[in-house]
Amino acid sequence: MLELKNLYFSVPENGENGGNLRNIIDGINFTFEDGKFYAITGPNGSGKTTLAKLIMGVNPISQGAIIFNSQDISALTITERAKAGIAYSFQQPARFKGITFRDLLKIATGIEDENKLLEILGRVGICPLSFLDKEVDAKLSGGEIKKIELATTIAANPKLAIYDEPDTGIDLWTIGPMVSLLKKELAENHTTTIVVSHNKAFLEAADVVIIINSGRIAYHGNLEGAMPLLDDLSVCTYRDSCEGDRDAGCYR
């Protein structure tokens, strides 16, 4: 179980030190239950990715606490949170020089045994054996590196898996299998799954849809209940300035 208690993440306004603070995450309280599939969505700039990164420890929290399986992990490093069973799939996966997919799997799981590695590939739906020795560098296509990213996230059987926009750069035909994969992991390993996405496929697959707006949870519940809010233009933060003017030049 993951509990977010009164969470705030603030940055200096306009990037100056010691100036006014702006709350990117503005007081979030929420409990993620074990083994459930959560989809987090919201307008661009609402704080979705920031929230995901706070859970992983990539950003430090400004106020509040994060409790994971009864342990306060608020001050733990990324490494410590990884060891506690939290895995993260980055929206723009890092590219290296001189590190292969096989190397990353070994780092994630400690496994070197060829057969066991092939099992992992099978789980993720990656076919050719030759994929294992591909270098995870700038030459890989967006789709290839996303599959590798997914594999390294799932490989260590995490208790909590966070996916930041896993569909970025993925073709239409691969999204369905990706959703199925996440649901299968959840069913087989009871992995608590949090997906940050704009994609309907993930919203439909989720047990709980969370809408974040301006750093706060605006809705949580089933997809049906979220539809009015998702359709509602009031999630746009500029309405006060443009007053709904059709020619305001807004591209929302």
Place this chain on the structure above:
Amino acid sequence: MLDAIDKSLLKTVADLEELPKGAYNIRKNGKLLSRHVSANINIETNADETGIIIKIKPGTKNESVHIPVILSQAGLYDVVYNSFIIGDDAEVTIVAGCGIHCGSSEPEGHAGIHEFRVGKRAKVTYVEKHYASGEGRGRRTLNPTTKVFLAEGAHAEMELTQIAGVDEANRVNEAVLGPNSLLLITERVLTDGDQTAVSTNNIVLKGAGSRANMISRSVMKGNSKQTFYALMDAQNKCFGHIECDAIIMDNGTNETMPSLKAGHPDAELTHEASIGKIASDQLTKLMSLGLTYDQAVNRIIQGFLK
């Protein structure tokens, strides 16, 4: 014949646990220690006795020759001139390397000037490792010069690595490429402490259809400094590419100057250069897989210099 220090140096620079199979020439403290020739590979001392001439017979296939140099004598600066003549259509691997063990306050150094004449359609793979160790504070200097002349259709793949412990290095690589020849150079240099290394590379793409690719990977730790010059001089229809990447850590500094000279309208030359700290997204990814910060740094450097 080989003491514990010798064996350790040989293992590090030449991956040798015992005497190699095939032809070899082992040089220790400025003198020949052991030599073995094969049916197709001959090694003899040159006329001035300043080095060796290695001749590989035309058509030789799948053979290798090891020519490591080890130094453990205080105050010795050893200079050798080695020539390699690789016959037409031969395919051979040449493993060189120099290991210095410095146990005193006196300096020790080695300069190896290697000249390769690669025959028509011949393929040579040249692997060279430089390394220095020892508790002595004497300055360790390793200055390799590599000159390659590729005949028509010849291939040369050179892997030049300076692993650690070298205080000062002046590395020179020069090549002249004949028609339809191919040259791949990968140079990896790691410096630490107050060490310095300068690498000067001059590749002349003389023949039509010649291709050259130079990759340089440098890591500067401590207060060390590395300088890298590379010039691709295109005199004909050809492809030339220089890629130089440097990772700076601690107070390391680097100056990188890739340059391209196109003297022919059909020349195609490109270069990429980058210098910077280890990318934070790489560190974050490895930490999210359970490595500590230090483990992540080491793993990235290890992959970078592989």
